[in-house]
Amino acid sequence: MVAAAQQRAEPWRARLFVPNYPMGEAAKYAGMSAAAVRSWHAPAGNKAPTLPARESRSELSYLQLIEIAVVASFRKSGISLPMIRQARAFAAEKFKTDHPFAEYRFKTDGRTLMADLDQLVGDDGKDKLVNVNKKGQLEWDAILGARLREFEYEDDLAIRWHVAGENSPVFIDPRISFGAPVIRGxxxxxxxxxxxxxxxxxxxxxxxxxxxxxxxxxxxxxxxxxxxxxxxxxx
Structure with missing residues (x-):
């Protein structure tokens, strides 16, 4: 979680929460339709929304943008919204964070969402995976989705997104140009x-x-x- 003390020490961290990305723009970056992304923030019948509800015309913060990118990756891998909701709810509770998909690295095998076990138990869990959909059942997997390789992490925060692909020089970083897509800064x-x-x-x-x-x-x-x-x- 991005703590208040960190924000004081590193003022740029406040930008992580500042509304800065219109919905259409966020959807374009994620390679999804704006309608699909809007639906992720809306209740699903009697179920909670996949991502936290938001005002219809409000812009998105950097952390919200990254969560959209992760959900988009999971959807393109064939993972259902109910499974994504379950995984996110479990991760948010387990890690005590409001933006689990933006703050922790997730891996996918196309069926289940998993978080690195070393985020839970330290080095003893290196290279093992915890299946968050089965609330802690260990699994092994060597496959990492292409979208997730687009993120660079610092202190478990997805601090840079290579928004045009992992091999593209275009990236989004909240520390540079207020989070606008940049190339060579x-x-x-x-x-x-x-x-x-x-x-x-x-x-x-x-x-x-x-x-x-x-x-x-x-x-x-x-x-x-x-x-x-x-x-x-x-x-």
Whole structure:
């Protein structure tokens, strides 16, 4: 859990809770529809929502964004929402945290959600897994979902998300540019704006001190097809 003492020692930690990501944007980063993500925050019949309820038009914090990314990964692996709800509720109680999917590393074999046993019992549990859906039953598994490899952890917090894939230089880190997607520490929208302003990619790369491939990766993340010129070039 992100403690108050940590927030005082490291002021950036307060940003973890600041609403900063519109629902549509969060859904796009997670590779899901906005409607699907909204449904995760809504009660399921007489069941609690998969993720904590939120006001319909409110933005999401960094921790909420990471939890959405994790749930999206589990759903794409074929794990049902009831199973995800069970796992999250168990983990939240076990670890005494409000954002278990953002603060602890989860692994999946496509059927069950598991947390590293070493988070519970220290080094004695190294390389073992606790099946949180079966409330503590040990299992062995060597498979790690691709989405979960996109996260970098620090003190059990998912502090950096390689939002365009683990091999992409684009990432989100609440310590940099207030959590905007960046490449080499520079917001990807800067590269988009240079493209729209008809700036050659090589010039943009030189100005920002990055590789041409970095600029191309930023533009791809921003949804720009570099094989087609900006509309303004055609006028």
């Amino acid at each position: 520079k917001p990807t929208w800067l590269f988009r704006d240079r493209w729209v302003a008809q700036e050659p990619i090589a010039t943009t790369a030189r100005d920002f001190g990055v590789k041409v491939s970095d600029v191309e990766a930023a533009l791809k993340f921003e949804g720009i097809d570099i094989s087609a010129p900006p509309e303004s070039w055609l006028n």
